[in-house]
Amino acid sequence: MNCELAHERIVLAAYGELPDEQAHELDRHLAGCSECSVERQQLLALKTLATAHPVVEPHPNFVARSRMRLEEALDALPPKSWYERFGQRILNNFSNLQAAPVAALLLLIVGAGAGTLGGYEYAQARAAHVAGRAPVVAANTESVQPITTAPVTAPAEVANVSSIVRHPNSEIVDVTYSQVVPQHIEGSLDDPSIRQLLMLASQNASSQGVRDDSVGLLAAECRAGHACQGEGIRDALMVALRYDKSEAVRLKALEGLQLYVAQDMRVRDAVLEALLNDSDARIRSAAISELEPVAADTGVRQVLSTVANSDHNPHIRTVSREALSRAPVFQ
Structure with missing residues (x-):
């Protein structure tokens, strides 16, 4: 040894x-x-x-929050390709092959082949991605006019969204954004270009006002049931709810997700995280209200019970107990 x-x-x-x-x-x-x-x-x-030294038991809120984050991270893992699974199986058994030179040589050959094939597939996918973006980029580099009144495809590369103005009593929104030079387009909230710019503006770290305006418009579209798909506006609102530094922006994002708590597990998890993690009591209280219609769900009931019994905020504990008392119990 x-x-x-x-x-x-x-x-x-x-x-x-x-x-x-x-x-x-x-x-x-x-x-x-x-x-x-x-x-x-x-x-x-x-x-x-x-x-x-005594072992300190973790707080129940921390355990529930960690379990939710772990499940979310596992769900977000992309499926492995066949050559990755094959390579992992070989690596798991590599210790048994150390004394076999022929097998080690075979392992080297198979690994090189799998790496070559993986590189080829990545290159093909990258080429297809670049080819799909090329017409959009070309179309935008040819346009040098600072103001465009007709709906256009949102540019693939946007440096910043500087302002958002909605016309009174109208579905028309003016979005000013920067590329090489400041650009301006005008279109309806149903316009994919406008929606893309609003989602980009919701992540504008340099301007809370722009984030507030964009998230407010996106939330209003979701509350009205206007094409709030999971991959798009709904995702942008979940990102804002989890990570935005402004309480006002997070609250608007939470309100926009209300209709989808019952039907989308990802939205439900985001609202549960807001209940457990958010520093603003108003947002946590609003999260409890949105979770109340699905309080019979085992995971939701468990989180509400944990909060009702051990949360540091007396108001949040009371609201959680009230929500649990009104929730149906299935035997």
């Missing part, structure tokens, strides 16, 4: 997770290796010191 393997097994042995056969082999190595023996003594001393 070499010292590197012994270092790994010392940790397992200290916590009683090393099989007896490997433990005996480790003892024989430690008897003849003073460096590894000292390391084991230091680890045991550290373990003894750690056990002298």
Whole structure:
């Protein structure tokens, strides 16, 4: 046994997770290796010191929040391609092939082939993506007029959205944005170009006013049921609800998502996160109101129960208990 393997097994042995056969082999190595023996003594001393301090149980809110984030992260993982799964299977069994030169050579050849194929597929996908964007970019570089009154395709590269103005009692919105030079288009809220610019403006870190205007318009479109698809306006509102620094912007985003809490699990998770994480009590209270129609759901009921029993804000605890008391209970 070499010292590197012994270092790994010392940790397992200290916590009683090393099989007896490997433990005996480790003892024989430690008897003849003073460096590894000292390391084991230091680890045991550290373990003894750690056990002298009580283990603090995590807060229930933290556990529920972490579980939700983990589930969301796992759902967001893209599916692996066949060559990635094949390569992972080979790597998992690589330790059993170390003593087989022929098998190792075969592994090298297969890995090179899989890498070449993966690079080819990536290059093909990249070329298709660039080709799809080329006509849009070309069309916008040819236009040098600062003001365009007819609906146009939103440019693929926008530096900044500087202002948004809605015409009174109208569906018409003026959006001023910057590219190489400031640009201006005018169109209806149903215009895909306007919608794309509004979604971009909702992430404008330099101007809270622009974010507020854009999220307010997007939320109004969702509340009116105007093509608020998951991949588009709805996603932009969820991003604003989770990450925007302005309480007013987050509250508008939350209001825009209200109609979709029951039908879209991603929206429901975003609202639950707002209840658990947001620093503004108004937003948390509004989140409870939006979750009340789906309070019979097991996950929602669990979060509401946790908040009702242990949240630091008395008002939030009271509102959560009231929502639970009105929720139907299925036997």
